[in-house]
Amino acid sequence: MHSREQHRGFGFDWITIVLFLLLVGFGWLNIMSASHEGEIISYFDMSQLYGKHAVFIGLTFVLITLILSIEAKFYERFASVIYIIAMLALVGLFLFGKDVNGARSWYGIGSMTIQPSEFAKFATALALAKYMSDLQTDMNTIKDQLKAVGIIFLPAILILLQNDAGSTIVYASFFFVFYREGLQQIYLVIAITAIVLAVLALKFGILITAIVAAIVICCIYFFRRKKRVSIFQSIIILLVCVSFSAGVRMFYDHVLKPHQQNRISLWLRLEKDPIKLEKMKKEEAYNLIQSEQAISSGGLTGKGFMQGTRTTGKFVPEQETDYIFSTVGEEWGFLGSTLVVILFMALIIRVLFLAESQKSQFSRIYGYGVAAILFTHFTINIGMVMGLIPTVGIPLPFFSYGGSGLWGFTILLFIFIKLDSNKINEW
């Protein structure tokens, strides 16, 4: 049996691996463009970010070899241990962490920094898969649902407390996992309703939101004749909607920090006073404006590798990390950017496809988690860089500069590749 697997390339899914390599390689070229200072003397110039990143990529292969050579069962068996270590690492940040840009997300070891939240993602995905695939877990009971949610909430809250709201949002991607594994439809309805209500409440105020909600509920009341909701239930639902809207409003006004308010305000175009708007744009949207301009100036074919004038002039702050996609836009144009979007789509869809083909529930749930996390990062990062969603600072997987991020995503993906290669042994 093993010999046949070896003929097919150790049973690893080479499509996924090739997509991974393409993204990492293209990412590195763009980091080089975005970060180089002066002439490029050596690709491994350690005084420059692209040189460091080249080393990170080199170390990634060591990591991959390690992951792939460990027995697949190890990940399922030690999922809880890995999760506990990751959580301890997050807790430890409160004691030993280092503040960077107001977020206490890094450990400093000499000149190196390491960001445990990047590693918490795969740990959480493993733990969740382990818990949900356990024979004793029944996801139809509220109790077990809450326990599963708890596994997600623990790292999410720890990260939020460390002032890294962007990374916290990523944990919402596990909703897709729950849903795939049989979460009741009503939750999807509630989730979509909540998003719509939140946007309505912020954009048009509570009164209009309440009226819209009332009209919709009336419609449902009158047109749904088979399983009629009672008037009492309808009123309760309406009240919940209204209080939720009020809650969102309160949350926006009193809990969110001014810069977060501004980002949402700019996205929903809430500010009408042109002077305040101008000021807000200056303060909050500078990155976004620069990034959109850089992308836009690329045109169909882009200005060419290392030829982007806005990239060379470092007009887009954080361009080698969260805003790396704007480099692609400027230097590789519509063709290159579309290619990157398609590569990501292909990778996520491939992982989804593989996950569905898993025989073991653990592998399937984990695979789904991988796809969902990658998808969330992809959507939020590129959406933000192009001005489609409010500014949320999270990296683009495999693309953005940074060792922790690259390693975190590599581990996340390659554990799944290992699990997948082992599916033939599962019964």
Add this chain to the structure above:
Amino acid sequence: MRKILLLFTVIIVGLLFISRLFYLQIYKKEAYSLFEDSAIKKEYNYPKRGYVYDRNGKLLVANQPSYDVMIIPREVEPLDTLEFCKLLKITKEDFIKKYNRAKSYSPRLPSPFVPQLSKKDYAVLQEKMRKFDGFYIQKRSLRDYQTTIGANVLGDLGEVNRRTIEKQPYYTLGDLIGKQGIELSYEDVLRGVKGIKFSQKDRFNKIIGPYKNGSFDTLPQPGKDIKITIDSELQKYGELLMTNKRGGIVAIDPTNGEILALVSGPSYNPNLLVGRDRSKNFTKLYRDSIAKPLFDRGLQAQYAPGSPFKVINALIGLQEGVITPQEKVTCRMGYYYGSRRLTGCHHHKSPVDMNAGIAQSCNAYFVTAYRKIIDKYPDAGNGMNTWADHAKSFGLGDYLGYDLPVGQKGRIPDGNYYDRAYGDNRWGSTYIVSNAIGQGEVEATPIQLANMAAAIGNRGYYYTPHIIKEIEGDTIPSKFTTRRETTIDRHHFEPVVQGMFDVYNKGTAATLRIPGIDICGKTGTAENFVKIDSVKTQLTDHSIFVAFAPKDNPKIAIAVFVENGYWGSRFAGRMASLMIEKYIKGEITRTDMEHWILTHSLENEYAKPYSGEPFKINGETTLQLVDKVEAPKDDDLNNSINVNTNKPKL
């Protein structure tokens, strides 16, 4: 459903991203231009504009530095407007107006914000300029005229307009371009090529290095110096003589077509059209619709040439063999067709041969000759065409092709012209006899008349008049060195030249003789009319004079035209003679004549049509006397801020 939710979402998001990319990069995108890229700083380096020298090497036009405050609206950051306005000496309203104007032109491209700062303002501003993002100072060079004369020839520079920029992308807003005179006609030679330096900026607008190692940068190429054919002494003298008169003087060197002097009165100091006051002063000159100081009367004033044109008819008559120099014509104070007098004449001896006909400017003689030319041919149309071809070979009736930007065609009517006016073949030589004496449909500009005089002086050829003498490191266009022949044989010129010589000896210009110089000339007097309150009103005749000297191998050919100067020798003749003496001898011996010109003004004559009162003309008027006019000193050229529009001193 459960299995495809995420798949479905991934596809939706992917498509949404691709359409957003399409919107940003293809739909919304404007064509990329390095010049509009705000990440690239463009610094222009303006070359020295070529100097202008007169024919004797005297420097006429040099340069002076000037500093413009430029704006790139998109890069403007909130600033201390109060301080900025104070430094620039503008009001806040001005600031807003200028800002909006620049923004409406282009938010990305530089526009001049406050042009042409004084050196003092520049010094103060330069130190503080860093504080004002989106503004910078552009150094340029302005003209510095070393003289007060020749404004109509030298021309001036002005800011290039947007229409020109669209047609000639070399220019950018705020650039200076030749607007009139040689600055316009030799713009490409004088201008040079500006250099440009591209630098990569960072987001703080700080330069971090050259763009692509400077591979797109260019060095400025300096403009070429030119030498013009004008003799500045003669020009200055001509302008002095023209003071308090309106008209034009054109002097040409017949041996090569070089324009020695091109005077237009009234004139103005060329320094008025330099610097921050240019547009104010230009508007003032432009709006003066009475004196029209911007109207170059040497080139643009198209009038009936009057009697000087008679010599052309004499030459055509000889060439066509219809008259001989000896043939005599009786003059009974006019030309009679049957019992009808077609044209009048003044009192002189009769009968006259060609020599006396020219010397005495006898109308009857030339009408006879003219009718003989036309009637030689079976129909008047053919005759008229032949006549017109001869006349046109003297450079009349069409643009001469000289190298100054303004001009008029003049008019030499041909057969078609009268066919259109009277109907095909429904006219004959008697209809058009006015052409014989330079009235009627014939019209010419002073430069055409001067060129005609040159062609006669040369006995049958001329060179296209031109203003350019030398271009640094280049040759002048070959059309200015090509001899152009008239259709009249050389031997026919002698009797005509003799006649013109006798104009001075015993004819209408006998009082204008210059000792030691054989001048050949011809007086002219042209009737003219204006409309006053839509009533056609006759004004005092124009005084015209055409001459060349010396008689053999002439060195100067000249045409002088003085509006409402009455008869030919009265103003124009005196001025022509003085100009010839000045050019040939370098000094004036006929100081009596000079004194007369400098103490007589025609300003009262020019004021009449605007007085609203009825007025008298020609012989019934009296001449206005003024204090003797002094030549301006070259060293006080910058002080004469008043436009010399010759306001009447009553």
